Every structure is written in structure tokens, then in C-alpha cells.
Amino acid sequence: MSEGSRLPHLQRPYYQAQEPIPTPTLAPQPKPIQKEQKLQTETLPRPLNRQDDHLGVFTAIGQLPPSPDSLFSVKEQGLSNPRILRFTMNSIPTEMSMCSNIGIPLAAVWQPLAELSTDDEQIQKIESAPFRCTRCLAYVNAFFKFTDSGRKCICNICGLSLDSPEVYMRDRASKPELYSGTYDFKAPADYSNRPIQVPLFLFVVDVSTPALQLRIIHQVIASIRNILDSLPYPDKTLIGIITFDNSIQIYKIAANGELIEIVMTDVDDPFISESVSGCCYNAQNDKEKFDALLYKLSEWSFPNANKQSLSVGGVLHAIKEYLLKNRGGRVLFFTSQSGTIGKHVIPQKQEFKPMHNEREKAYLPADNYLQLGQDCCAEDICVDIFACTHQTINSASLAALCSQTGGDFYYYPAFQVEADGEKLYYQIVRILTRQQGSQVVMRARCSNGLAVDYYIGKYKRKGPVEMEAACIDSDKSIVVIIKYDEKLNEANEFFLQCAMLYTNTQGERLIRISNGKLFSTRSIPNILKAADIDTIANVVVKISAQNIFEMPLNIIRENWHNSIIKLLIAHRQSLGDNDFSKILVPETLKLLPLYCNSALKQSALTLSVIPIDQRINSLYNILSISVYSSRLLLYPKIYSIGDIQSQSHQPGTFSNNTILILPRLVGDSHEYLKSDGIYLINNGEILVIYIGKDASNELIYNIWGFDSPQDLFNNVDYWPITDNGNEENEKVLNIIQDVRVRNPSAYSSICMFFEGLSGDDRIIKKMLVEDNSASELAYGDFLMRVHKVVLNKISRND
Template sequence: MSEGSRLPHLQRPYYQTSEPAPTTTPAPLPKPVQREQKLQTETLPRPLNRQDNHLGVFTTIGQLPPSPDSLFSVKEQGLSNPKNLRFTMNSIPTEMSMCNNIGIPLGAVWQPLAELPQDDEQIQKIESPPFRCTRCLAYVNTFFKFTDSGRNCTCNICGLSLDIPEIYIRDRASKPELYAGTYDFIAPADYSNRPTQIPLFLFVVDVSAPALQLRIIHQVVASIRNILDSLPYPDKTLIGIITFDNSIQIYKIAANGELIEIVMTDLDDPFISESVSGCCYNAESDRDKFDALLYKLSEWSFPNANKQSLSAGGVIHAVKEYLLKSRGGRVLLFTSQTGSVGKHVIPPKQEFKPMHTEREKAYLPADNYLQLGQDCCSEDICVDIFACTHQTINSASLASLCSQTGGDFYYYPAFQAETDGEKLYYQIVRILTRPQGSQVVMRARCSNGLAIDYYIGKYKRKGPVEMEAACIDSDKSIAIIIKYDEKLKEATDFYVQCAMLYTTAQGQRLIRISNGKLFSTRSIPNILKSADVDTIANVVSRISAQNIFEIPLNTIRENWHNNIIKLLIAHRQSLGDNDFSKILVPDTLKLLPLYCNSALKQSGLTISITPMDQRINSIYNILSLPVYSSRLLLYPKIYSIGDIQNQSHQPGTFSDNSILILPRLVGDSHEFIKPDGVYLINNGEIIMIYIGKDASNEFIYNVWGFDGPQDLFNNVDYWPISDNGNEENEKVLNIIQDVRSRNPSVYASIYMFFEGLSKDDGVVKRMLVEDNNTSELAYGDFLMRVHKVVLNKISRND
């Protein structure tokens, strides 16, 4: 029998994402016959769009959101910019059982302070008092239905009929809340019972003997000195620095210019004798004093440094009780160890071999750190902890403390100031300069028939339906999981409104409103056509990360596999396609198996042996990732830069509309990494330059000024690329600058990897997410296994 006449179930399978029109009555699917099959991996779908093609203007009504990493500008028409609010499905099933059958959760990712490009419509501030529904408390929006010549309206969330304020009767056309999707109201004074907070950043730095060996204090002081000119509101910003080992130290400058050290030695309950005014300085009016303090600290030898260190929790407790109580602020704590003396001492988490078949108690934070995080949040204190360490620490407790306040845990294993200093610096820059709000209270509301099930993010729960955080910034998002209260009426619009009360850096109290709309249907093809694969991957990753504290990891992984299988079965059945040589995946969700396979290779979700601190850091990182960030994490972009001069679309130059043209992208697998290539790999956190063992000597010389890979490898000090004055060098610099500027959160540090010369290839392997590892299948093999399970299930059902 010829290849062309083989039976469908015996043919070599191929990936099918086009969607033939479904038959009116799907034909019964014949039982497939299993054979050992191989997949044509080179044809598998991959997100290889280069990000240099502007898609034009996106209008929020009538269009599905573009890919989160594409270039587009937004004109809001009553619905929020997808950079602020995205849904897993834009057309939703009429009942929960349909969601379960297709394996897609109903949810949204809300990034309230997302930074918008200049060509997007900017968020407007409304001076008049907010108009709300008196029953469900939803805020007025485009979808309030006005009746009786504009004298009444009906709430789109709960359906209540309302009288209209006079201001809306006179003039509705000029009201942003009636045509924009996202807007701010100035909050009435009675919306908050606490004083308005102005920005305060307190640096708390470990100066124990191990920390001094790592030069943590010197890196932090140098970073602060460089940042001061970049603060967005220096006249309103307080900034201070204290240190600790087995005591807490505060510093002042004497009249003669000498540094005065004030030491507080109480171990059991560390006490801070100074007030905020004695420890912190206005970044504008007190600049000279603070500069003098930083200069003296950069030269200070810390002669009495002790090997022991107060626990991070003990220091945070002291700052909360004696410095920032009833005042609030952001604490950036830098530590080299968990801490062995003082209040809130906790033992380091010991490395263990996870069972993955039971709840792992080692992932759980200590109870006193849970309580401390809640207490800090109640006092409007946000905590960021930088673990710059060479030992195992209790990341579970430290990360939990940060997360409950709206802060972050930054993990630097084997910290070295020389190699990690740049990354540390830019993370500090980002914390101090990005858009952020304090004293935050958030909640979401849904139309009748739907309800908020729970939230996932970095916050403290406030009652059954609200969240609060000491701070929220532009890099944080909240996942909103929605449930059904009842069966929905078909072909009906349903609405979701998110509201956040917060204080700006200028000290103004605002309410930010974001609006979304969903359409109910019983048509599975229509549901799948309107699904958002990146939002689904983000939400499922976060559900998995949150469940790891309660559910065995094997169960979490199995649930995700089962959801992919449900999706493929439901899609095949909706089409009535009986060609089993095809792996049928909805076109909109063609990347979902790839994202699933990649997510289960991440440090927090893999069953590979992974250091506990690395695993915990990964879990907490996933909890608040925006959609664009999760896309880069799950599938890093690999640009081929070694051949930019030969690429026909001229990468490294600017197009007619001033958009930089980027190099071609290659797949995230060793299969596509050539020995003679040079590649730039970007996962949103770091940029790695991968130099193949046979890379062009001419390219290395033009970009770095060395004769070849070996010569460059031997000259570590010259790895940072400088301006060499030639075209190829300029193009590479342009590309790096552009990739950095488009990364959603951090100014990515550059790491170098030389094939055959660099000893540690762990980071490269983690970025090549299509490849297999010690416990995970490669992308193609994973898809083939899922396909076989789908056929087996269809056989059993028949």
C-alpha cells in the first residue's frame, strides 16, 4: 500500500490547527488503532512573531485582544485596554459543566497599574463624586442602560433601576466613565479611615560578617546614590537606610562631618529609638545630608560586625513597631542568611526529596511569619526581601511575608557583587521608579449568574470578597477566578467590573475602575474561537502554583494534563473529525500544549530535583505575573543575531514608523541552535547571549573586538558590549536596547554563555523549554503522548 493510501489512523500524525466547518450532526468517531508514531516536530506551532510589526489600532468592542507581546495601540470603547484586563474566554459557556468539559477555567487577569504606551488612550481622572449602584455598589460605566429620556438607568451588574444624578442628565457625552473602559475617580474623604501615605523607602541591610564578605552593603549604597536623581517625585519621597547584624544600627552625620553609629542591642525584642524623621530624609530638601550619609557608609568598615544575624522577621517586626507603625512605607531588606538570633527566629528549610504524591509541608511558611505579613499589611507596610546568600534559607517563610504585603522576594543564590550587582541595581531602580499605589483595597463584581470564586496574587484577603495590600505596582497582576451561580441565558452579555481604591505617589486617593464584557453561548467552536491562550496559560499556571501549598504536585500536574486532553477531545467531537492522523487543536489555542509542557518544567512545578529555595522563589514569582511576563517565561524569545547582516529584513535598523526591526526568531530547542550561530535569549528577567563554538570570528571581532569565541571567553572584563563604531556592533546594541525596553518589568542583565567553554549550562537548559530534561518530555514527545491518550479515551467511550 502506498504512503498516500494508508489508513488515517496509521499515517504519521501531524498537527492540525485549521478548523473545518463542523457538521450538523457529528459522525461517530471510529476506534483508532494504536501504532508507534513520530511527530513532525519541525511543523509544530511556536510563538515566533518578532514584535516589530505594529498591528494598528485595537478597539475594545468587537475585536479579540491581540497577542500580549504584539505592538498595537488601543482605543477604548467602554471596555478596558487588554493591557489592563484580559479574560481566558471572551465567549463563555452557559453553564459550569461546559467549562469543565473543555478544560478551560473561566477567569481574568487584571493588571490595574499596567504602563500604557503613549499612543494608547491614557487613563482619565474624574473630578466629580463617583456614581454607584445602591445595591451591588458597581460604578457607573458605558453599559449602564439609560432610560426615561436619561432620567433613570439600569445597573449592568445587578439589574437595579436607579435615579440619575443631575450631572448625567445635563451632559453625558463628555463623561469618560460613559465611553472609556478604565478610569479613575477621586475618592471621597469617607472612603478611607487612615491618613494618606506619601512614598517612603527604607533600606534595611545585613552587615553581619558573611554579608560584608559579599559586599552587599557596598552594592546597596552605590545603587541608592545612583538612583536619587531618577526618583519620580523627590519632593514627596522619604528615603532612609539602617543596618543590622546581631543588633540594629542607625547612622547620623555629626556637626564635624563624622559618622555617628547608634546601636540597639536588645535581641529578644529589638527596639529602634529613632523616629522616621531621625532615620529618613526627604530626597529633595535633605539631599545633601543623605548624600553625606551614603558617602560615609561607603567608606565605613563596620569594625564591630558579628557573625550572627538577627532574623529577618525580627528586624521587620522592629521596623513595624517602632518606625512605621500607623505611618506605613516600603521596606527593602537585604540579607545573607535566615538569621539565628532575636525575635521570629526560624530554622532554615532543610533540603529534602519531595514525594510529589502528598502535601509537602516544607513549602509552608512558619505561622509567625504569616501573622507578621498580615500585621505589616494592616499597617500599610510593604516588604521586599533580597536574599543574597550562599546558604540554604527559609524562602517559604520570607517569600510569604513579602507576598502578603504586596511585595516581592528576590533570590540570589551564590551571590557575587561583581556578577549580580547590575541586576540588583536595576531591580532597586525598578522598585523606586515604577508606577505604584499604596493603601490598596481591591475587589471585582460580576453580572447576576456569575460570581467571584477567589483571587490569586500578592495581597492579604480582606473579608469574603475583597483584597488589600500595602502596595501595588505596575508589574503586579491579580488573577480573578469566576464561578457560576446559575445557568446563564444564552446569547446574553455578562459584565465584570474591577475596582481598586489606592493612594498615588503624589498622595491623592483614587478609585481605579476596569470594565470587561463576556458573551454567553452553547457553541463549543465559538467558545474556543474567542479563547485567549496566553491568559489561559497564565491563569492555569497561577492556579497550579497556589494549589502546591494544599495539593500533591503529581495531582496538580495530572489536572493540567487532563484539561489539555479534555480540550482536544471536546474540539474533535465538536468538529466530528474522524481523521486520527491529525492532532486537532483549536487555532486560537494551538500554543496551549506547548505552554503546558513548558510550565511543568518551571522550577516551581517540575518533579525534577530542584533546590527548595529555587522552587519556592519560582512559585511566588508565578503568583503575580502579568500575561506578557508569563508568555516570555513559558516561551523565551531566541533571536538569531550572528547572521543579522545576511537577514533580508535588515534587523537592527528602524522601519518607516520608527520601530526597530528585530532579528528572526528560532525555536526554544537545541534542534534550532546551530554551532556557528550567536543568539540573544530573552525570558523577561535576563538576557543571555549564546555563542556557538563555531561562531564567526568576524562577528565576534566586529561586536566585541576580539579574534574569536575563545579569545572573548578569556577576557571576562570585556563581555559587556561597548560602542566599537561599526555597523554590526551598532545593530547588536540597538537590538539589546530595544529588547530590554520591551521587557515588562526589569532592566534585564546580560549573561554570556559559550558553547563548549562555559561549565554551567543550567540556565540555558531552562530556557530551551522545548527540550526534554531528567523528568519531563520534549514538546513533540509530550504532544504525541497526549494524542495517544485522546485516542485511547475515544476508544473506551465508543
């Protein structure tokens, strides 16, 4: 083990020299007195590489996948792009007990529609009928072994010998399915009895009196109008809008240009009299007509608005039964409340103080909303709910409904259109423009000796081994947890194949295939060298989030702590290192304690008192988060833009290969945010510009045009950075644009924070994940505590 793979020495504060703890022997000896130890926090491992250098071409043959936030291109050689498929371990133990002993789950994170780099080898579509194994039903791939001059082949998943189709008896080198890791087959007609779904986006907006006061409808209409010209396939896309309060309203434009409101007043069983053709418009052919409707609606005063509102479930039930039945589509639902009248009314979840040592029933959804979500999925209806509210709502039920369909729950507490409108707009843009598939059925297959245990994600279970969802998009990932059916032979290859039947936005029915390969070994050092820290963190945080519905939070947190302790013990024992003054962590997994400590500070898993809606929102966001997004969530990037001129690598300018150079990164702690600095903080969802109280007046002037941080703070309307032709201004604009483009999901909105002036610092504290909180340890203290537990366990075992 090289010295560079160990964490720094633990310095004892009152002694220059360190006396090693005696190695335990068989003879009983008194335990040495443990003196308080203190970490040099500045030397702890952090992901502070700038990631603006191109790493070259990745082939996945004998290589660990690059960091998900790095710049690289991929040439697939039988294995899927790591943006699509990543494993927690690329070398796996020969038996399940070894997995348990090292505290790392065997799993894969599959993101079937992940966005690829323009330099990546793109996914090819195969027009011929898919060739499959007749026993395990695996699809042909690069690891099928062809014998007898191509007349026979052996399935790499189950080992069955098959007769090869004639197309594979010659010219196999030109077949994408035999050299790529990810590819699409055109689905035969008999693979699905559903009619092909044309993309449809239906906006359903709350116009009750409380919602009108929040101006939700006006922000939604403005967002739709701005995005109409940017829809990917407008000629194939339908888009519509309806509203509701204590009734459901549909709108039309009369021949004289006036707005006609059609009101459906049945409360107990809401009915929608119009068909899709009466409510929705083709985004290309009917664009002018729909834009005119939106314009009239933006000026409509909603004179009959009622304070009471139909329940969310009641409105969705009506849409499912009378508007989108046997048709499907994506529903974007905007509400200020759960609803108090009509069908599927659910009680408001009252705020409570969680016990953490017992299962919390408050996290569980209402049964009728679970069933409604499953019914929507069966009708190919995907639901996204935007809760723009100033009250506690039943987010447990609403989020579960969305998740059952493959949709998302977006929570805006204390919604204000001035503060939240930009973020809401970008999320709508993302939903309407990202790659997505509908009518989705998914499953994974493993080589003999391994099997799929269960999945984690946003879907509806279909039988014992399959998942289905009304929609899946480029931001969604699925975790495949793998179990052992038997002990594996050492030094063998094992395979995972994930398959997804879906309809793309162009109306084609396709089967997407992704392939991965693993190697078996009994060597713990080899297992740890081939472990992927970012995938492990993603999987474990998802397991923890899913378990919160079944077990107490204390147990979940303890399980993660124990997995870290098992890893450190197994690693130390594999090295035979008895120098207990060091914390030994595998080089590939040196960030795991940091990620664990950060994850346990997230709203979903913290012991702090968190509003229930905020906790539920965090839980469901985690369930489908990508590996790239979880890296930014667990350790946000903080760029020091306040010293862009003094940094020798010239951040904000372009290198020779046209890649923008980013500023240096600093640690996620108040310790590294200097009062004379300006920082850009990015957690993948929002960007925060942090301005120190003593920040350079000259730089403030060059970027914003104001004389001091105080002057800028007093002029809210000028906080957005505009182009003023100044060099520093141009560099900062370049940096913000580049960070936004690189972010894995929605185009991030920007918040401003002024040290000593901005009153609410909760968002900053949330992003500074190394610092302690009311209930959580700081990074260094957490690592110190884990180390002490490791030493105690080793001492007891000896």
C-alpha cells in the same frame, strides 16, 4: 475547520502512506495495532512572529485581544485596555459543566496599574464624586443604560433602576466614565480613615560578617546613589537606610562630617529609638545630606560586625512597632541568612527529596511569619526581601511574609556581587521608579448569574470578597476566578467590574475602575474561537502554583494534563472529525500544549529535584506574574543576531515609522542553536548572549573587538558591548536596547554563554523549553503522548 487550523500530520516512520484508523461502530471490533508515530517537530506551532510590526488601533469591540508582546495602541470604547484586563474566554458557556468539559477556567487577569503604551488612550481622573448602584455598589460605566431622557439609569451589573444624578442628565458624551473602560475617581474623604501615605523607601541591610564578605552593603549603597536623581517624585519621597547584624544600627552625619553610629543592642525585643524623621531623608530637599551619609557608609569598615544575625522577622517587627507604625512605607530588606537570634527566629528548612504524591509541609510558611506579614499589611508596610545567600534559608516563610504585604521575594543563590550586582541594581531601580499605589483595597463584581469565586495574587484577604495590600505596582496582576450562580441565558451580555481604592505616589486617594464584557453561548466552536491563549496559560499556571500548598504535585500536574485532554476531545467532537492521524487543536489555542509542557518544566512545578528555596522562589514569582511576563517565561524569545547582515528585513535598523526591526526568531531547542550562530535569548528577566563555538570571527571582532570566541571568552572585562562605531556593533546595541525596553518588568541584565567553553549550562537548559530534561518530555514527545491519551479516551467512550 480550515486545514491551517490543524497541527501537522503524524508521520509513521516506516510507511509512506497512512491508513486511517477505522471509525468505531456499534459492532465489537478488534482494536487496530497502534504503530509508533513520530512528529515532524520543525512544523509544530510556535510563537515565532517577530512582533515588530504595529498592529494598529485596538478597540476591544468584537476583537480578540492582541498578543501581549505585540505592538498596538488602544482606544477604549467602554472596555478596559487588554494590558489592564484580559479574559480566558471572551465568549463563555451558558453553564459551568461546559467549562469543565472543555478544560478552560473562566477567569480574568487584572493588572490595574499596568504600563500603557504612549500611543494608548491614557487613563483620566474624574474629580466629581463617584456615582454607584445602591444595591450592588457597582460604579457607573459605559454600560449603564440611561432612560427617560437621562433621568433614570439601569445598572449593568445587577439590573437595578436608579435615579440619575443631574450631571448625567446632559452632555453624557463628555464623561470619561461613560466612554472609557478604565478611569480614576477621586475618592471621597469618607472612603478611608487612614492618613494619606507619602512614598517612603527604607533600605534594611545585613552587615553581619557573612554579608560583609559578600559585599551586599556596598552594592546596595552604589545602587541607591545611582538612582537618586531618577526618582519620579523626589519632593514627595522619603528614603533611608539602616543596617543590622546581632543589633540594629542607625547612622547620622555629625556637624564635623564624621559618621555617627547609633546601636540598639536588645536582642529579644529589638527597639528602634529614632523616628522616621531621624532615619529618612527627603529625596529632593535632603539629597546632598543623604548622599553624604551614603558616601561615608560606603567607606565604613563595620568594625564591630558579628557573625550572628538577628532574625529577619525580629528586625521587621521592630521596624513595624517603632519606626513605621501608623505611617507605612516600603521596606527593601537585604539579608544573607534567615537569622539565628532574637524574636521570630525560624528553623532553617532542610533540603528534602519531595514525594510529589503527598502534600509537602516543607512548602508551608511558619505561622508567626504569616501573622507578621498580615500585621505589616495592616500598618501599610510593604516588604521586599532580597535573599543574597550561600546557604539554605527558610524561603517558604520569608516569601509568604512578602506576599501578604504585596511585596516580592528575590532569591540570589550563591550570590556574587560581580555576577549578580547588575541584576540586583536593576531590580532596585524598578522598585523605586515604577508606578505604584499604597493603602490598597480591591474587589471585583459580576453580572447576575456569575460571581467571584476567589482571587490569586499577592495580597491579604479582607472579608469574603475583598483584598487588601500595603502596595501594588505596575508589575503585579490579580487573577479573578469566576463561578456560576445559575445557568445563563444564551446570547446575553455579562460584565465584570474591578475596583481598587489606592493612594498614588503623588499623595492622591483614588478609585481605579476597570470594566470587561463577556457573551454567553452554547456553541463550543464559538467559545474556543474567542479564547485567549496567553491569559489561559497565565491563569492555569497560577492555579497550579497556588494549589501546591494544598495538594500533591502529581495531582496538580495531572489536572493540567487532563484539561488539555478535555480540550482536544471537546474540539474534535465539535468538529465531528474522525481522522485520527491528525492532532486537532483549536487555532486560537494551538500553543496551549507547548505552554503546558513548558510550565511543567518550571522550577515550581517540575518533578526534577530542585532546591527548596529555588522552588519556593519560582512559586511566589508566578502568583502575580503579568500575562506578558508569563508568555516570555513559558516561551523565551531567541533572536538570531549572528546573521543580521544576511536577513533581508534588515534587523537592527529602523522602519519608516521609527520602530526598530528585530532579528528572526528561532525555536527554543538546541536543535535550532547552530554552532556558527550568535543568539540573544530573552525570558523577560535576563538576557543571555549565546555564542556558538564556530561563530564568525569577523562578527565577533566587529561587535566586541576580539579575533575569536575563544579570545572573547578569555577577556571577561570586555564582555559588555560598548559603542565602537561599527555598523554591526550599532545594530546589536539597538536590538539589545529595544528588547530591554520592551520587557515588561526590570531592565534586564546580560549574561554571556560560550558553547563548549562555559561550564555551567543550567541557565541555557532552563530557557530551551522544547527540549527534554531528566524528568520531563520534549515538546514533540509530550504532544504525541497527549494525542495517544485522547485517542484512547475517544475509543473507550465509543
